[in-house]
Amino acid sequence: MYRLGKDEGLGVRTPKVFLNPKESAVKPSAKARSRTATREPQRLDPTQREAIIAREAVAFFAEHGFEGQTRELAKRLRITQPLLYRYFPTKEALIERVYQEVFVGGWKASWGKLITDRAAPLRSRLAQFYREYAEVILTYEWIRLFMFAGLRDLGLNARYLKMLRERVFEKVIEEIRAEYGRPSISELPITVLEIEMIWGLHAAIFYLGVRQFIYSMPLETDLNSIIDAKVATFLNGVRCVLPARVKA
Template sequence: MENGTPAEEADVKKSIGPRPRTPIRDQQRLDPSEREAIIAREAVSFFAEHGFEGQTRELAKRLRITQPLLYRYFPSKEALIERVYQEVFVGRWKPSWEKLIADRSVPLKTRLTQFYREYAEVILTYEWIRLFMFAGLKDLGLNARYLKMLRERAFERVIEEIRFEYRRPSTREVPTTVIEIEMVWGLHAAIFYLGVRQFIYSMPLEADVSSIIDAKVTTFLGGIRSVLPAKL
C-alpha cells in the first residue's frame, strides 16, 4: 500500500484495531438476554485483545459489573470461552457457502473465488484472527473443532467439485487423498495468512483482498490437476 495522508493512515489503524468497548449501560433494568449478549460481545473483544489468559475480573470491570454477576450468566470462564467460540467461529459460518461450492451451474473458478471472497470478509478481522491464534497457543481444542468443521463443510466439497471439473473419480469411488487435502489447506492457509499479516504483524496489505484471492484461486486450479487421481 502506498503511503497515504495522515488521515488515511489513521483510518487504517482504526480498521485493524480492537472494537470500541460496549459497557453495560443500565445495570438496574437491563433485560437478562440483552445483558448476556452484551457480556458475550465484550468477551469477544476482550479476549481478542488480551488472549485467553485475560482474567474474568478484568472483563467484569470493563463491563462495569461485578464478577459474581458475570458468573450468573456464565458459570465458568470455560463456559464464557465456549460462548465466544460459538459466536465467532460457528455463528459466523454461512451454510450458503456449502451450496455455493457445489452449484455446478456456475463455473468452478467463479464459485471458489466467490466463496473465498465471502469467507475472507468474515475471517479477516481483528477479532477472528487474534482469537484463532490465541486459542491455538492456549491449546483449548477450539481450533481442532473448527478445522474439523471446515474440512467437512468446505474442503471435502471443494475436492469433489475439482474432481468433477477434471473428470476424475468421485470421492465416493476413490476416497480423498492426503495430498488433495494438503493442496486445499495451502490455498486456505494463504488467505488466512493475509489476516495474520494485518492483525498479528501489523503489516497492511499492498493489494486489495479480492485481487489477491482471485490470483490465488487461479494459481491453485492451475496446479491441482497434477495431484488428482487418474481417470477411471
C-alpha cells in the same frame, strides 16, 4: 481446557456495579425517584445483559488472549465478577460462548451450495466463496482469537477445522475431481496430497489476516484481486496431485 486459578478472585466481595453507568447502586430518595422516573433508563433484561457480556468478551479475549482474567473483564463491563458468573458459571462457558459467536455464528449455510453449484464455472465459485469467507474471518477479533486459542490448546481450533474439512475441503475436492474428469470421492477416497493442496489455498487466505492483525502489515493491493489470483494459481496446479482418470 483453561482452568480458573486462585487469583481469579471469586471469593472477594466487591461493590455492586451496573452495566448501565446511569444506574446507581445507592437508592435515591422518594422525592428524587419522583423527579427522575420519566428520565432514567430501565435496567437491562437478562438477555440483553448476557449479549453485552458475550460481545465484550470477544473484544477482551481478542486483545488479551484467553489468559485474560474474568475479573478484568468484569471491570471493563462495570459489573461485579459474581454477576458475570451468574450468566456464565465458568470461564470455560464464557469461552464456549465466544467460540459460538465468532466461529460458528459467522458461518453461512449458503456456502455449501455456492461451492457445489455446477451451473457456474469452478473458478468463479471458489473465488466467490473465498471472497465471502474472507469478509467473515479477516477481522481483528477472528484472527487473533483463532491464534490465541491455538496457543492455549483449548480444543476450539480442532473443532473448527473439523467443521471446515467437512463443509468445505471435501466439497472442493469433489468439485475439482468433477472438473478434471476424475473419480468421485465416493468411488475413491480423498488422498492426503489433495487435502494438503486445499490446506495450501485456505492457509494462504488466512495468512492475509495474520499479516494484518498479528504482524500489523496492511495489504498493498485489493483483497479480491489477491483472492482471485490465489484461486487461479491453485486450480492451475492442483491437477498434478489428482488421481488418474478412469480408463473407459
